[in-house]
Amino acid sequence: MSEHPIYFLWATPRSTSTAFEWMMRQRGDLICFHEPFGMAWYQGPEARAPRPAPVDRQRPEATFEKIWNDIQDAAEKRPVFVKDMPHHTDHLWSDAFLDRITHSFLIRDPAKVLASLHRSYQKAGMEDGFEPHEISFGPQQDLFDTLKARGAAAPILDSDDMLEDPDGMVRVYCDAIGIPFISDALSWEPGARDDVLWYDGNDEIWHASLRDSDGLKPMPRKHVDPGDLPPNLSAHYDRFMKHYTVLYPQRLRPEMVTG
Template sequence: MRIAMWSGPRNLSTALMRSFENRPDCTVVDEPLYAAYLSATGLDHPGRDDVLASQPNDWRVVAKEITSGPVGSAVQYQKHMTHHLLPEMDHGAFAGLSHAFLVRDPERVLTSYAKVREEPTLEDLGLPQQVALFEEFGGPVVDAASILASPRAALVGLCEALGIEFDEAMLSWPAGRRDSDGVWAPHWYSGVWASTGFAASSPGAADPLPSRLAPLLERCLPYYDRLAPYVMKVD
């Protein structure tokens, strides 16, 4: 099974990748479209040159690899950032994957993301792409807040929705970096490198929203509200 988990930034996405990677039957792929995204947009992200050198720059090559390339485990978990999916990238190329969606309250996303990029945009957050993918492919929708509040129950429900068995190993992991981490990890993953479970992975949860980002929050909310009715209920 190839699971494509589509998330915006600062959504607990790397911690969830850690959770799946700790399963003995699972390997992970970290943001496979990142280099293609940077190549197409010309954006100057931290570590840009290293990212471009580490992955194929053609999204078509990436799509072929992650949909039909060899996998050395029963489950492959692909961590995707929705903003990496540009208009010229045909969604149909990813149709063979088992799609799932990780969402988070946009206010919490913005308070966290603003710490690493002072002026994020709607395009940076990838919410329109996430809604478009959900409307095209469907799949389980899980909220980061549910995972933080009840990790075991949320992961049991997510695994059931994906058609795989839950594994207790998903609840904790050793601290530190992984060979599977993208080359951009030193710029973004310090919190996850220090973590051993979900409780330690909630950057910005108690911080107020900077007033300058209030208009952006208003633009984000309709997309979040579109997916909210489909979020898995966690007891």
């Protein structure tokens, strides 16, 4: 049986990546996985997260090897699309692993990522607590640099560019990774998004906007002032921005849109 492509979108949290994934799910020609290595990283027996998962959320079957095997098995049937965070896999970046994947990246202004995290934590009644590594700006750049050094620079899509012109930028993205553009995939019916809830199942906190949306529609670019963030979050801004500003000039450009 022939092997089909395995497309990975490497994102940070709160980067509109799940909306992008939902669009890819509407295509109908891809087997899609939602942050599969995150399950191993947070909940599996080899968990690497800075905070252990509660006992009732631990997943003893979720080993990194099993998840990678499941993805490769799926690719024997159809092309596969995976949305995940680079920090979930940075210990797996062997030549064999990286070579099997068609890589791409979704980046977002750190001020907007941090503001979105703050809103989500407030809804959950949680402290704004995380390790910088698990927001994945550093691992994003590390992976991009690793691929580029190996002669396989991957396309980068910026969230603001995509939201400002979803039709045009998704066309550019599809062309960059070598798949057909399907315009109908940019629209969908509002509703529950159980396929992308694997940790606490709380759609209201993490995916309310996606649940209530009916597609990727053009949205005006908005500015978020990092100075308006709580001090414990704004303290991360400069560090994250150093990584973002390396990747941003190398992104797919709006002027690449044709037709």
